[in-house]
Amino acid sequence: MNILIWNVHGPWTTAFVTGRHRYLLPTLSGRGPWGQGRPTTWEWPADAIEVTPERLADTDVDVVVVQRLEEIALTARWLRRTPGRGVAAVYLEHTAPRGPAATSRHPMADRDDLTLVHVTAFNALMWDAGRTPTAVVEPGIADPGHRYTGELPAAAVVVNEPLRRHRITGTDLLPGLSRAAPLDVFGAGTGGLGERLGCETRIRGLGALPPQRMHAELARRRIYLHPARWTSLDLALIEAMQLGMPVVALATTEAPAAVAPAAGLCATDPGRLTRALAELVADPERARAHGAAARAHALRRYGLRRFLRDWDVLLERVVADHRSRRPRVDRRRDTHLRVVRPAVEPRR
Structure with missing residues (x-):
């Protein structure tokens, strides 16, 4: 065809x-x-x-x-x-x-x-x-492989233009969430994000990376954070799960269906998300177990x-x-x- x-x-x-x-x-x-x-x-x-x-x-x-x-x-x-x-x-x-x-x-x-x-x-x-x-x-998506190490006690976020899109992508929630774990934010328009949000020591904007390098960098972080209020199903979320990352996600739009309960936490209460971030950062073995469940679910549901x-x-x-x-x-x-x-x- x-x-x-x-x-x-x-x-x-x-x-x-x-x-x-x-x-x-x-x-x-x-x-x-x-x-x-x-x-x-x-x-x-x-x-x-x-x-x-x-x-x-x-x-x-x-x-x-x-x-x-x-x-x-x-x-x-x-x-x-x-x-x-x-x-x-x-x-x-x-x-x-x-x-x-x-x-x-x-x-x-x-x-x-x-x-x-x-x-x-x-x-x-x-x-x-x-x-x-x-x-x-x-x-x-094509399986990027189980590459999770979780060696860095930080949460990874992937979002493009977080300052322009702001509440749509949950950018306003990041300062509060960063109190539980440092946030490394990848994507276009993330340069200087921590300074703009007044959290330069807790939030780092790391820019957009080529796919292979992005996968490697995501997998080094202990948790994947999905704070978007009103987006479609981000493929970066699926990629993170297939990499073997545990997920802490805002339970809006398709996220509750995409994130299995065993994969981490999906909730509408930012306080619950903050506590989950702190707990997973402090417990690498638990984070790894949630990540394995996330990968198995994502491979079944979102396989190529x-x-x-x-x-x-x-x-x-x-x-x-x-x-x-x-x-x-x-x-x-x-x-x-x-x-x-x-x-x-x-x-x-």
């Missing part, structure tokens, strides 16, 4: 392109958000191919995976086929709604020509999609094989449904007749 997809979320796309298909990545001379092509920091297979807009019009595409609204117009212009009508399409939603959670209408609501795919059941629950067919395919299988099932159904309901001309009235298909649920 030939799949047109933009490189939007690097870790997610890295897992997706390891499947058995051919992945076409729009590429512009200046790169940028609409034509990044292949990344320079990840090792991708040869079947992930860079394609210029000029070549796309003459390229056979079976399905397009849309992740941003602007990609619909770009696909129509570059491929000369409208997603959902001229070519099979899914709209992949990575995030939870930012507006009123229970009443936010998704931009793809009430469409019968594509499938809306969510990365978590929580996101699917909160977005109002109307009658648009929906599916949930949970993330999956399951992820790719679920996407294969979904995309095969979407392409088959598109081919069976291509608009056909009613010569009497010159109108387009379409068949509305039910929602597709991937296999578990």
Whole structure:
């Protein structure tokens, strides 16, 4: 199958392109958000191919995976086929709604020509999609290996732009949590974070690291801390669990489903999180036991094989449904007749 997809979320796309298909990545001379092509920091297979807009019009595409609204117009212009009508399409939603959670209408609501795919059941629950067919395919990652040492009595946090995103990522909670354990914060925009929060001796911003180095550094910390209030399921959380790290997490969005009880603690009370951090820092053997449970759970639920299988099932159904309901001309009235298909649920 030939799949047109933009490189939007690097870790997610890295897992997706390891499947058995051919992945076409729009590429512009200046790169940028609409034509990044292949990344320079990840090792991708040869079947992930860079394609210029000029070549796309003459390229056979079976399905397009849309992740941003602007990609619909770009696909129509570059491929000369409208997603959902001229070519099979899914709209992949990575995030939870930012507006009123229970009443936010998704931009793809009430469409019968594509499938809306969510990365978590929580996101699917909160977005109002109307009658648009929906599916949930949970993330999956390649196993980074059981690399946990926990040699440093500190908690690791991974977050991008913590000062700009602030309450969304739980940045305001970090000073209080740092009283229980030093916090080493990785990710873009973390430089000078401790100084900005008035905790320069307890919070260190260590910046963004290449994946392999990031895994090694995370595994040296005793605990993984996930303080986000309102994000989707961060792949860094899954990576930390597969590395064998125990987890202390704020129980919001998908985190309660993602973090098994034996993996550490998932709670909405910052006081409980603070106490858990202190206890695990002081008890390396207990931390190691929680980390082993976290790894076993994450491998079962968020393994790469399951992820790719679920996407294969979904995309095969979407392409088959598109081919069976291509608009056909009613010569009497010159109108387009379409068949509305039910929602597709991937296999578990």
